Amino acid sequence: MPEPTLEGGPDRRIALVTGASSGIGEATARRLAREPGIELVLVARREERLSSLAESLAVPATCLALDLTDADAPERALEHLSARHDRLDLLVNNAGASWRASFADGGYENVRRTMELNFDSVVRLTEALLPLLRASAPSAIVNVSSTAGRVARAGAGAYSASKFALAGWSDALYAEERAHGVHVGLVLPGFVATEGFPAAELRERALTRWVVSTPERAAEAILDAGLRRTPERYVPRPYGLIAALRAIAPGLVRRVLAGGAAEVMTTSTGADAADLREAGKQSNGERA
Numbered sequence: 001m002p003e004p005t006l007e008g009g010p011d012r013r014i015a016l017v018t019g020a021s022s023g024i025g026e027a028t029a030r031r032l033a034r035e036p037g038i039e040l041v042l043v044a045r046r047e048e049r050l051s052s053l054a055e056s057l058a059v060p061a062t063c064l065a066l067d068l069t070d071a072d073a074p075e076r077a078l079e080h081l082s083a084r085h086d087r088l089d090l091l092v093n094n095a096g097a098s099w100r101a102s103f104a105d106g107g108y109e110n111v112r113r114t115m116e117l118n119f120d121s122v123v124r125l126t127e128a129l130l131p132l133l134r135a136s137a138p139s140a141i142v143n144v145s146s147t148a149g150r151v152a153r154a155g156a157g158a159y160s161a162s163k164f165a166l167a168g169w170s171d172a173l174y175a176e177e178r179a180h181g182v183h184v185g186l187v188l189p190g191f192v193a194t195e196g197f198p199a200a201e202l203r204e205r206a207l208t209r210w211v212v213s214t215p216e217r218a219a220e221a222i223l224d225a226g227l228r229r230t231p232e233r234y235v236p237r238p239y240g241l242i243a244a245l246r247a248i249a250p251g252l253v254r255r256v257l258a259g260g261a262a263e264v265m266t267t268s269t270g271a272d273a274a275d276l277r278e279a280g281k282q283s284n285g286e287r288a
């Protein structure tokens with residue numbers, strides 16, 4: 001018997017999207033708002049961004065401004081849902097970031113802060129909201145991993161560790177929650193031009209521009225994995241071939257990715273730029 005999908009479910013469906021203030025999360029909120037009966041809960045740190053997004057949508061949307069790594073973040077999300085919405089049909093765990101550094105330079109601290117946001121905060125939020133998802137079944141969770149959660153590159157080891165962890169955990173959660181009517185889908189984007197991952201190095205060159213996708217395509221994959229219960233989706237789909245090749249010919253893929261030509265794949269990120277701005281402010285403060 002086919003699994004029930006969320007399409008054609010109850011008249012009112014509540015979807016919570018983390019990282020809704022920009023990029024893939026914002027595009028997902030906009031795309032979900034075109035679905036019948038959807039009400040949105042938008043989560044991220046930048047409240048003004050969330051409010052203006054909510055105002056621009058034609059469906060009911062509430063905002064929850066919080067840092068997902070805060071100790072009380074899961075509890076606050078549950079309180080918000082219980083007070084304003086009485087159910088949860090779709091949880092999109094999308095918020096994430098990457099701070100580029102080799103292990104020798106970034107060390108454990110870079111791994112720790114990356115895991116804290118990209119893995120631990122997802123697990124903690126899911127733990128708090130799982131009873132509500134079960135009570136609202138058929139419901140779904142979509143975890144946004146990355147192609148870097150299947151194939152690792154130099155300078156992005158901490159990021160890959162967090163996204164590999166998320167992919168593995170998602171498979172186990174899928175198997176555990178199936179009997180409870182909570183589907184767990186996985187989305188693995190490749191390069192998608194966003195504020196956090198501008199991919200400027202790739203977009204600048206005609207030779208590599210074509211590998212960069214759009215937040216709207218990632219949003220469509222999130223809907224596939226959530227509302228239509230697809231097990232997993234690469235964005236764009238051909239990135240799945242790289243993951244398959246890594247499984248079949250690990251030695252070959254490792255050698256190619258260790259070569260100089262692969263350096264262009266380790267693009268600088270919005271999180272790196274934010275760190276540089278912060279360091280600049282501190283050194284200006286010290287000089288003042």
Ligand SMILES: NC(=O)c1ccc[n+]([C@@H]2O[C@H](COP(=O)([O-])OP(=O)(O)OC[C@H]3O[C@@H](n4cnc5c(N)ncnc54)[C@H](OP(=O)(O)O)[C@@H]3O)[C@@H](O)[C@H]2O)c1
Nearest residue numbers: 019021022023024045046067068095096146192194196197
């Ligand atoms: N773009 C790509 O190439 C790509 C590829 C593979 C996977 N991904 C994954 O896709 C997801 C979305 O990334 P994106 O490309 O859309 O990047 P983005 O534009 O930087 O969006 C990241 C979102 O996460 C939120 N966020 C970051 N830290 C947070 C925190 N501590 N607490 C709450 N919210 C936080 C940000 O909002 P605030 O700053 O307002 O908090 C923002 O809304 C991430 O998980 C990323 O790893 C992206």
